Amino acid sequence: MRYAPIAAALSLLIAVNASVGQGAEPEADPRAAVLIAEGRAALEAGEPQEAVDAFEAAFAVDPAYTPILLDLAYAARRQELQGKAIRYYREVQARDPRNFAAIAGEGEALIEKGAIEKARSNLARLESHCGANCPETLALAERLETGAQPRMVTAESLLPDPIIIQN
Template identity: 60%
Template sequence: MRFGPAALSLSLALGLTASIGQADDRAPNPRAAMLISEGKSALAAGQPQKAIDAFEAALTVDPAHTPIYLDLAEAARREGLQGKAIRYYRDALKRDPENLAAISGEGEALVEKGAIEKARLNLSKLKSLCGNSCEEADELATAISRGPQPQVLRAEAVMPDAQVTQN
């Protein structure tokens, strides 16, 4: 009898957690859908930071919609934030471990970071899930064969050393 309230609250918490994890095959909240379309148009216009802002707002409105994580990851990759993109892909994979787009996207982000061996593991996982004729596996194989792209040096990264001279 004394464990009744604790058991009830624990079962409610586990039920809520389980229901959030299973809700990715439904349509997003209408407000989230509006923010997602805003983010996709910003991404198409070449404004990844504006897209990230819209996708993060959509994620706040509807945290159970897994495709938002994929959109966030794509925007983060275009912004040059591969580590953040990998985290979003892994969040999507926690919700849906066999999401081919998330496995492929994570592999491509790993290639962009220079982690070719880890990307090859993703490729082998993709091939075991969908075979050799899968579009996601082909994209990842192409990215691996291309290899990591050289980093572009920005002007802010090369600042002259301050030298003090006496007059």
Template identity: 60%
Template sequence: MRFAPAAAALSLALALTASVSWSADRAPAPHAAALLAQGDAALRHGDVQGAIDAYESALAIDPGYAPVLLKLAEAARKDGLQGKAIGYYREALDRDPRNFAAIAGEGEALVERGALEKARGNLAKLESLCGQSCPETAALTAAIAAGPKPRILTADATMPESKSPQAN
């Protein structure tokens, strides 16, 4: 009888761990699903921060639903936060190492950061898992071929002052 509370706690912990690891096969919680739809609509309308807020709220409501991580990563990439997007993709890959969308998305974010060799590693992994005919492999191949986008200076960016020698 002394071990009953400990056994119950251990059973609960194992049940929660199991439910988190197999979350891709289930639907999100109803309120989280509504927030995901709200985030999708915000992203379509160009409100990236609104989408991120909705996706983060959905993740807080249903932390075991891994596909929301892919949506957060997509929104972070659109906001120019490739490092944050890579973190979300890696968290999704921790939950499911064979998630083709996460592997491809991480590779595309790596290309956007200029890390082409690491992106090629993701491409090799995708090719070994799903072959060259899967859409994720094709998307990552195209992103690598296009290369990183050049960074554009805005009118607000200032150039460093040049030091010219003064004539004496």
């Protein structure tokens, strides 16, 4: 009984200390930061393969920097490689199960792949961890509501565009 106030204060101190130690992502290696910037510029220029190359080089330099995986996932989605993007998002979640950007990104990739029910489970995870008004939750809910249809692959869509020769 005499030790109860001391034990309560000590447990509060440990809880506060543990929560302060988590949170901020460490800075990227400066060499990786340059490559990340190149990759993001390539994405903006509409060159996803060049972006992937830059991000993979950055990841080789600094494999502990998790945001590179998010960039790789987004670049893979731009190349319409949703399965690869989902693997990157899951790697982020293995490192940090509460990474809301990875959960939402995986949900969007699942929608693009046509796995609507799996995307709904990602939305439920976001709602339970982040809340209903979290930006990631709202974005994924909107994407689900718009009813993104799975891509239809037809024989015509696989043919190259015709070449027009002008004299």
